[in-house]
Amino acid sequence: MVKCGLEIHQQLATKKLFCECNSELSEEILYKFERVLRPTQSELGEIDRAALEESLKKRRFIYEVTPNSCLVEADEEPPHELNREALEIALKIALMLHAKIVDEIHVMRKIVIDGSNTSGFQRTALIAVDGYIDTFFGRVRIPTICLEEEAARKIEEKDGGVVYRLDRLGIPLVEISTSPDMKNGEQVKEVAERI
Amino acid sequence: MDTLRSKHIYKVKILSPNMEVEPGDLVEVKTKKGTFRGILMPKHEFSDENIIVLKLDNGYNIGLIPEEIKCIKKGIRRKKKSLYKFEKKDLPQISIISTGGTIASYIDYKTGAVHPALTAEDLIFSAPEIEEEANIKAFVLFNILSEDMNPLYWIQLARKIKDELKESHGVVIPHGTDTMSYTSAALSFMFSKLSGPVILVGAQRSSDRPSSDAYMNLISAVRVAKSDLGEVAVVMHATTSDDHCFIHRGTRVRKMHTSRRDAFKSVNSQPLGEVRGNKVIFYEGYRKVEEDVELYDKLDEKVSLIYYYPGMSGELMTRMLEGMDGAIIMGTGLGHISNEMIPLLKDFIRDGGVVGMSSQCIHGRVNLNVYSTGRKLKKIGVIPLEDMLPEVAYVKLMWLLGNFERDEVIKLLPQNLRGEISARRMIIW
Incomplete structure (x- = not known):
């Protein structure tokens, strides 16, 4: 028997999630800077020095600054308030998918140290739980709906570092995850299209 | 910084029948929307007072209005060393x-x-x-x-x-x-x-x-x-x-x-x-x-640091000088304040106060010789402080007044003692 689940990411065409930059891609490079990301204790628990040194070797990143990136994307200014418009869209989606909206939304950090986030974490918020969508082949459960920030765009990998562009970093993203309730390709197609 | 300030204390009375729960503990929370299991997180400062914050298994934090909380497992506390x-x-x-x-x-x-x-x-x-x-x-x-x-x-x-x-x-x-x-x-x-x-x-x-x-x-x-x-x-x-x-x-x-x-x-x-x-x-x-x-560990705390601005009243200036042994003024441009202030400073200096002039431009050297207001200030005994930073001048005056006699203070304030003043400023800045 086939069992299938989906994780759908939808970018929102609002301003970025935590600053006033436009959500668009850009080919214009204004400036470059270089950073190192270090695993934190939350990731490692008790720090093993050898593991630490090994991980540091691979963690030099070069960031390309575009006209639609500001100090927030550069991790040089605290995030602004969560974009209202993006939040409203996410809430609407949650209601349309019959999900239960949490009593209080908390933005939290998901540690990501491959350099795709200048901060070393992705800001993400669980908006709603326990939704569903009814299809021709039966009900598909949607355990979580999240609102999160898009990662920076990987441009190239070279000796001694990975190059990322900041244009995409911070674009709002609604993440809809379904349970593995789909039984055939037709149903997957239907769910994907409806969402 | 924000997180440092949060008190991590819940005001909401946590209903926990089996034992007391603290942030870090694995708990089960019953709410109107269902039961959730996760680690109890410290309270967020901006959180509503009826809300508790839980870290779920999938790593997400959510705020919940609890009806009942059950402790499943106590969190582990670290041992501490002071030295x-x-x-x-x-x-x-x-x-x-x-x-x-x-x-x-x-x-x-x-x-x-x-x-x-x-x-x-x-x-x-x-x-x-x-x-x-x-x-x-x-x-x-x-x-x-x-x-x-x-x-x-x-x-x-x-x-x-x-x-x-x-x-x-x-x-x-x-x-x-x-x-x-x-x-x-x-x-x-x-x-x-x-x-x-x-x-x-x-x-x-x-x-x-x-x-x-x-x-x-x-x-x-x-x-x-x-x-x-x-x-x-x-x-x-x-x-x-x-x-x-x-x-x-x-x-x-x-x-x-x-x-x-x-x-x-x-x-x-x-x-x-x-x-x-x-x-x-x-x-x-x-x-x-x-x-x-x-x-030399004495400091005289009776020093004011005064930021001058257009519209500043003489009354406010008088109050900021009252009871003080000295004042550093952050003047405009080369080191100026309105002419209305000059007699007030004159009285303060006559009564034993020490006044130094720095600039709110931060960059560059003050000069009280260029304009008439500057010359008047100099004449009543205001000391131009070269290119010293206003905050540094404030601390320096506290230190001088704490350790030296007035005549010495007036002599040392505009002198370079710890690299705080330079004779030359460069084209590239």
């Missing part, structure tokens, strides 16, 4: 005296919350590699926010530094960044001789984030503390990149940005040097360590 000492042969001893601030914070890896470092171990936790650099003797002297620093703390800190320099090669002082340059100026004046480097260091991003500048700043500070610098300095990121730190003279440095890593700049002068990887490079002209330490 941390690690010894290795052939390495110099460096004392780390923590005063608080973002750099002296650590993350609780169970809950992800940032706490101020209360113990030496917490302090070393974020950068265990510094043990390869020196024999570290670390302890927490204060645990205060930078904005709560004051002259009494400066004096206590200076005395502690003197003690530490008896056995340590140098001293590193983790400090909140907001007022770090006031502390560095105060220490610069208080020590007329130093037998080892005194290095202040801070962080603009807390150590709970992989991108934190705390690690590079701290390790660079320790490297400078091993050098022959006989001055008080501030070591912080030179640019937004993680490639090198600047060594700023304690009397020349100023926080020039609210949030950037490279917020600290040497004003009206070049930095003393830089730290690139494990290389400490001094550019030119720094004071070397001396045989012993000489400390």
Whole structure:
């Protein structure tokens, strides 16, 4: 028997999630800077020095600054308030998918140290739980709906570092995850299209 | 910084039938929307008072209105040490005296919350590699926010530094960044001789984030503390990149940005040097360590720092001068204030007050000879303070009034004692 689940990411065409930059891609490079990301204790628990040194070797990143990136994307200014418009869209989606909206939304950090986030974490918020969508082949459960920030765009990998562009970093993203309730390709197609 | 301020205390009475629950515990929460299981997180400061925050298995935090909470498993608490000492042969001893601030914070890896470092171990936790650099003797002297620093703390800190320099090669002082340059100026004046480097260091991003500048700043500070610098300095990121730190003279440095890593700049002068990887490079002209330490630890707190602005009333100026022994004015441009203020200052100086003039331009030298207002100010005894930073002048005047007679104070205020004044300013700034 086939069992299938989906994780759908939808970018929102609002301003970025935590600053006033436009959500668009850009080919214009204004400036470059270089950073190192270090695993934190939350990731490692008790720090093993050898593991630490090994991980540091691979963690030099070069960031390309575009006209639609500001100090927030550069991790040089605290995030602004969560974009209202993006939040409203996410809430609407949650209601349309019959999900239960949490009593209080908390933005939290998901540690990501491959350099795709200048901060070393992705800001993400669980908006709603326990939704569903009814299809021709039966009900598909949607355990979580999240609102999160898009990662920076990987441009190239070279000796001694990975190059990322900041244009995409911070674009709002609604993440809809379904349970593995789909039984055939037709149903997957239907769910994907409806969402 | 925000997380440091949160109290981590729930006002909502937690209904827990089996035992008391604390942040860090694994709990089961019954709500109208169903039952949730996860780790109880510290309360968020902006959270509604009826809400508790839970970290779910999938890593997400959510706020819930609880009906009942059941403790499944107690969280593990760490053991604490108050003094941390690690010894290795052939390495110099460096004392780390923590005063608080973002750099002296650590993350609780169970809950992800940032706490101020209360113990030496917490302090070393974020950068265990510094043990390869020196024999570290670390302890927490204060645990205060930078904005709560004051002259009494400066004096206590200076005395502690003197003690530490008896056995340590140098001293590193983790400090909140907001007022770090006031502390560095105060220490610069208080020590007329130093037998080892005194290095202040801070962080603009807390150590709970992989991108934190705390690690590079701290390790660079320790490297400078091993050098022959006989001055008080501030070591912080030179640019937004993680490639090198600047060594700023304690009397020349100023926080020039609210949030950037490279917020600290040497004003009206070049930095003393830089730290690139494990290389400490001094550019030119720094004071070397001396045989012993000489400390003048008195400060007269009766000094005002007055920012002049158009529309400032004479009444307000009078009140700011009342009961004071001295005042530093941040004038406009080359060092001006409205003509209405001149008789008020004249009376204050006649009654024994000392007044110095600096500029709110921050960059450049004051000059009271160019315009008539300046000449009038000079005539009534206002002392032009060259290119000294206003905050540095404020600290210097406190120190001078605390340790010297008035005539001497007036003579020394505009003189260069600790590199706080220069004769030349460069085209490139």
